[in-house]
Amino acid sequence: MAVYQHDVLVVGAGLAGMRATLAAQEAGADVAMITKVHPVRSHSNAAQGGINAALESRGDNWDDHAYNTVKGSDYLGDQDAIEIMCQEAGPAVVELEHMGVVFNRDENGRLGTRHFGGQEVARTFFVADITGQALLHALYEQIMKYNPRVYEEWFVTSLVIEDGKCCGVVALELMTGQIHLIKAKAVILATGGTGRCFEPSTNGLVVTADGQGLAYQVGVPLMDMEMVQYHPTTLKGNGVLMTEGARGEGGYLLNSEGERFMKTYAPNMMELASRDVVSRSEQTEINEGRGIDGCVLLDLRHLGRELIETKLAYINEVAMDFANVNLAEEPCPIRPGNHYEMGGIKTDVHGVTSMPGLYAAGECANVSVHGGNRLGANSLLDTVVFGKRAGIHAADYSRQIEQINVPDSIVSLDEGRIKSFFDKKDNTDTPATIRLAMGQAMNEGVAVFRDEAGMQAAYKTILELKDRYKRLGVHDSGKIFNTNLLFAFELGFMLDTAETICVSALARKESRGAHYRTDMPDRDDENWMKHILVQNTGEDLPTVDFSPVTVTRWEPQIRSY
Amino acid sequence: MKVAFYPGCVSKGGCPELYPATVKICEKLGIELDELEGASCTGSGVLQEKDRLLGDVLNARTFAMAEQKNLPIMTICSTCQGVMAQANKRLTDPDHPEYLEEVNTFLKDEGLEYKGTTVIKHILWILVEDFGVEQVKSSFVRKLNDLKLAPFYGCYIVRPSWALDFEDNPDRQQSLEMLIEAVGATVVDFEGKTRCCGFPILTINEKNSVSMVAKHTSTVQELGADAMVTPCPLCHLNLDGYQPKARKQSGISIHMPILHLPQLIGLALGFSPADMGLERHIISTDAITKALKESNPV
């Protein structure tokens, strides 16, 4: 059996994963990246609008960015972490520019900005409406330049824990169906969000909560998982995203009466209020009969064809392809749709989790900088700032410890799981049917508006599906590129993660950020200015715990836009 | 119908059989030719490599000449057709009327101005669209039902689609097959029919160019074709003229006559192979001539 060993192993090759890899390599570690899809297929691609930073050289002030972020988080974000993110944002953006990102410029050739939701000034740097893709490819260019080992199309099936430390992973090589052990002194999870736990979702088919599931399996707590962002502008049919940049450039939201209804809900910031607020406003309009076929309208006609074709070309293409709408000519029906998980694997500001040797960064982690609601264009920032920090810290850590010896035989556990999947092939259930049922239940019960009964119903469904999952078989018995087997593994991660979302949501007895309960509509700072931690302790059901929110400078205030 | 005839350079140069064959069939079909004597080369995509504006100015000059005659341009070369169609799209882009104005400033000296009204059509499209297959068929006196013919379009008459108005004229993408069927022959369909013949890199990377000739000609030979038919004289130059080299390079014993589209139409109209200049091909067309003798009158 081939021996694979590295100082640092990064799981996932989106923005956080690649940034972590480059940082660890620069810090002198032998680093490798393992990813179930080629790096440029990662879902960071789909981020459209931009990346926030208060550039001091532009007269902006990172304090203001931090305050906007704290307020956006509905005061659930840890303010020490938010301060770090906002302070490091400027250098991070400049660093990306130096790598080659073709950020939009102003007439003087300096970095240009656009306005984004929840920010009082325009501090979002962007590449048309393909910012995520531009960043992802630029980071991959750096990967090609520095050439770390990439285990491409390898899927991590479990983390290896010895002596209470994470010291590697077991992974399935998709091309051959072989199971491998990769030893590492430090493992950084950077696997992205939870989108496919919901149906529909803006997220790609690969966004299956792998990191959350892996961490949960080994007892690492997931924090604030109830905070699930519904993006205000997603297409009706397949749930594809229409960037917030469309509103940042001046787009309107209209109801069936042609009114800019946001004036009722956020008279100052209108369409650029924070996402939770806009999504709730839209859903209220729809619920009260001022929607059109379950949607409201995104109207960009007044922006003119030229702006649309230069700065919003991709969403124009998406609207044409999937909704038959030319944005320059007609308004586009949109609705709130599952988009982002604010919660995740609990880490400190260096990506360190509760398990020595295990790190997390990016959407799968919760530092927490987004709290109850993430502001648009803060997610790309989160990935590069905390990806880099995790990479540096993990490299340092790896120098201080010896590799724990792990017997090769450890892979037999996962080989056994695969065999067991194959053995159950007579069961006709499929990963797709279970996933669809899960996604619909979550979208029904744990969406924009929630209440006890709805959340309980969703949780009940998830528990039933987990039971069905135990009997799930894999029907393709091949070794080469067996996606049936891959989906069976992914589904296990998703079901565990969906459970943590339900449990957290049921635990939070107030409304805050994206967690809005119609049966408890008020924020309760006295009792609920705290994080919710959900953990697997080996029992049937997860345990719930709490931890305080770090407040440095900004005491909670009434949140209005 | 009357057309402003744009014969292109090759029908009088490397494929001298094409020009007279075209003139003959047009006379018989009733297409009156008013040749654009002072028209320049389209640039063939080569000039456009260096300078797109230059190419567009030269083509606008040709379009203006046809516009003065109030006639549509008829081309007999896929490359000419495609390059002109692309130029015309840019010149008549409703979003950028200023471009045509800019181009016209270069034509002023000669007293020319292009207003943007000229229609440019390959004879292939004229036969299928302006005449219609049935009408063309009604002029045929000879049925070529013993022949199996493979179509070969030439890149620029199939790509880029933004320049070629396929949406309004869906037949264009099957036009060659339609005419092959019209003459009574059997179509030998193959994926290579819309690929590159290799001509543009003949003098740059001859090996690759000749590999393309070998690939296409040997493929249709294997599929049982008696000949290939092309509306592009540049494809003809390569597929016919370099077939001996292709044979040598590939080691496959290929013998695949290549017909110009007007020659095929001419044979169906009753012209003799000599009238159509078939003896001027590098690859012998004897088998076609023989099949012709045995073919039936309509």
Next chain:
Amino acid sequence: MKVKLDVGRFNPESEGDKSFRQEFDLEVEEYYTVLDALMQVRDYEDPSLAMRCSCRASICGSCAMKINGTSGLGCNTKIVDVIKKDGTVKVDPAGNLPVVKDLVVDMEPFWSKVREIKPFLQTKGPEPQDEYIAPQQAMLDLVKPVGCIMCGACVSDCTVLEVDSNFIGPAALAKASRFIDDPRDEMNAERFAQLNQYTGVWDCTRCMACVEVCPKGVAPMDRIMTIRDQIINAGIKNTNGARHAEGFASIVKRYGTLDETQLVIKTFGVLNPIVALKNIKALFGLLPVAYRALRKNKLPPVFHHKIAGVSYIKNIFKKLGA
């Protein structure tokens, strides 16, 4: 709506080395894409059907494949737009790359060519404290090429790669162009020297297949043509390609139309002994071609005629600095 998916399949484990075709009769919604239909097959009918897909929104580049023989993305191709009269849609793996299983191809040959062109920003001297200053329009112009999602549709349909797998290919060349045109990159001389060689820009046949199939409007061939011109403008004219482009222009300038004989002479540099010597094999290779043409009375006339009004043509060239 009914559709018959006709899928080109390959499974070396269970079916051996031969690819085979399999048809799936489906009932699909009007808005279904080819990818939706394939996923319906995979998720509910035949879980062994292998393909790559992720974003479903034409941004991740996973699902390039051949649809009715032409390359494109499964996720943005609607069934209604491609269904044939007989109700079928034919789906095959991307071309010019080795097939691993069904619609999954080995992308390594693709990426190895991308790596060849040094696909990263290269600057000289120290980095500025802040961002590089770069003209607004130059950065806007780069958005299209940067929008390349590396799906490989262009490579899949490239007519040169069909006969010569050494060609760097449209995707890598478009990527190179993105750096050449980047005002921050300072390695143009090196990039030009590399791309001027065999396998580089001059090997493109200008067939437009890549322009036609690119789902993102990157138009790789147009970028290749731009690099050719940039190479010539940089004074690098030691290729048949450069001589061909310049020779073509000079002949049209002088006569108004093209003279193939003169073009051959200029391209092979016959009047320059050093160049001619380099091309000696090719020149000798021309003899039998010329002989055959002569025998068939096909050689172009020795004296090429100027068209009427050629002085105006010359003037147009002059005014445009060509």
